[in-house]
Amino acid sequence: MGFLLLWEVAARLAGSRLLPTASAVVAMMAHEAASGDLLFNLGITLLRVAASFAIAMVLGTALGLALGVWRWLDLAFDSWLIVLLNMPALVLIVLMYVWFGLNEPTAVIAVALNKLPSTAVTVREGARALDRGLMEMARSYRMGRLATLRHVVLPQLHPYLFAAARSGLAIIWKIVLVVELLGRSNGVGFAIEEYFQLFDVTRILAYTLAFILVVQAIEWGLWQPLERHVNRWRR
Amino acid sequence: MILEVAIRHKGFGAGKAARPVLADLAFSLGANEIVAVVGPSGCGKTTLLRLIAGLDAAFEGHITWPGLARPRLGVVFQEPRLLPWRTLWENLALVLPPGQEGAAEALLHRLGLWPHRDAYPGQISLGMARRAAIARAFAVAPDLVLLDEPFASLDAANAALGRAILLETWCARPTAALLVTHDLLDAAALADRVLILAGPPSRIAAEIPIAPDQRRNDAASAERLATSLRAAIAKGAISGS
Known part of the structure; x- marks a missing residue:
């Protein structure tokens, strides 16, 4: 406020x-929302964010868990992770577009690949700190793999996971805009590029504000x- | 006979740092028999339990379960090892084999835990959490219950209470049990047979059967039995080997 x-x-x-x-800006946001453009572009962008986010979180968590549990895997993939972590988002996106074309799956995967390594690194820290005592309990009571994963x-x-999800959402929506600006014909990023060429700062800020609200x-x-x-079990 | 243990060698470390822990250690366990393994701290008792529980496969020798394809174990660790993010009942339900829910419920009633079934482990006392861990071990209809110094960190009064609860649970659901402890009183209060470990590397220095009329009596007679066990051991069962 x-x-x-x-x-x-x-x-x-x-x-x-x-x-x-x-x-x-608020008035413009309301006007754009009423015309339907804002909601359409916002919806498209949110769909891309959701898809990239889901891929990055699921694969990143699985990778991070595996790296934290198996040391040999960690040693084998550590340098890969560092390469991916330090690859500029723009370079990764451009390379993906060049190699796989300007299409929707490429856009989504390019964004997911930007987030995946940092999710993996965060989850790896958690996996390294897993309580051995509880794992032994699960093993000696013969809990299945899935039950152990879910409950232990x-x-x-x-x-x-919450840390990765929060920072992930923030990063992913920024990168989605870049992907849209470079190679999509709709979405918030595409709209902002249009208004950039017209120097229409009011509309740019209206879109930004709408996204922050979301x-x-x-x-x-x-x-x-x-x-x-x-966290309901914590006192 | 439900369990045969014959460990030729178990050690930790390699090369110059290699340290043998168990050597030529053999015994067997009958159905519904409680055997106490007694030895000083650090003599490899927990290691022995981990081998039997299948948590450590790196040893020479064999551990066999005559007549049991997949033995079901109940384990009481030194700490309760309940899942803090699951309620008491969920902690049991997660490991129960199908059809044991009723028996588990009865056990919780008997141990006074039923009113707390929806509490998280962090919301109940440590004593209750220990009781819940004992209930869990017996509720899974185990072929064998392994107990790793379950009363080691308790004061004398609470240890006595713990033994009483364990006995109560065992009476409700008799099963074979292997109790590892440094305290002869635990052994005297609960066991049919006492194995004394000595080492290193640890092996069985003495095997002392408890006379049927002396098993699992009241606390006072357990004290007397422990004293006489102590005397028997001091007289040479160990040093005379």
Whole structure:
């Protein structure tokens, strides 16, 4: 709220077309939402975010778990991870587009590949800290692999998974915009490129604001309730 | 006969740091028999249990289960080792074989845990968590229960209570049990037979059967039995080997 106020005052003082007031941006957001463009582009982008996020989290968690549990695998893949971790997102996206074409699966996978290594690294830390005593308990009581994963391993990884999910969502939606800007003909990234060419800062900020609202809604509506649920056993 | 143990050699480390822990250690266990393995801390008792539980396969010798294709084990570790993120009942239900729910419920009632079945382990006392761990071990309809110093970290009064609870549980669901302890009192209160370990490397220095009329009596007679066991061991069962 304080931020919005500061923005409003600064913009009114500047009085420039390049820094629209907060009220103008909100009004534009409502206008764009009413026309349907905003919701369409936002929806497309969110779908891409969701797909990339799901791939990065599932594969990253599986990889991180395997790396944390098996040392030889960790040694074999460690340098690969460092390469992927330090590969600029832009380079990875351009290479993927060049190799596999300007299509939807390539876009989604390119984004997922940008996030996957950091998920794997975070989960690996969690997997290294797994409680051996509980694993032995599960083994001696002959719990199956799936039951062990679900009831013994994953609950211990929850804090790491939440950390990976939060930072992941933030990074992924930024990268999705780049992917859209470079090689898609719809989505928030595509729209922003259009408005960039027109120097339409009001619309650019309206899209940004809309996305921030969505992310905040996910935080309040999904992560926090989910976190409360999985942490219900903590005193 | 449900279990035959014949360990020729078990050690840790390699090369110059190699350290033998168990050597030429053999015994067997009958159905519904409670055998106590007694030895000082660090003599390899927990290692022995881990070998029997199948948690460590790196040893010379063999451990066989006559007549049992896949023996079912109940294990009581030194700490309760309950899943903190699952309720008491879920902790049991997760390891129960099909059809044992009723028996598990009866056991929880008998141990006074039923009112706490929906509590998480962090919400109950450590004593209750230990009881729950004992209940879990007996609830799975085990062929053998392994107990690893279950009362080691308790004061005398709570250890006595723990032994009483264990006995109560065993009476409700008799099964073969192997109790590993450094405390002769545990052995005297619960066992049909006592194996004394000495080493290193540890082997069985003495095997002391408990007379049927002296088994699992009240606490006072367990104390007397422990004293006489101590005397018998001091007289030479170990040093005379």
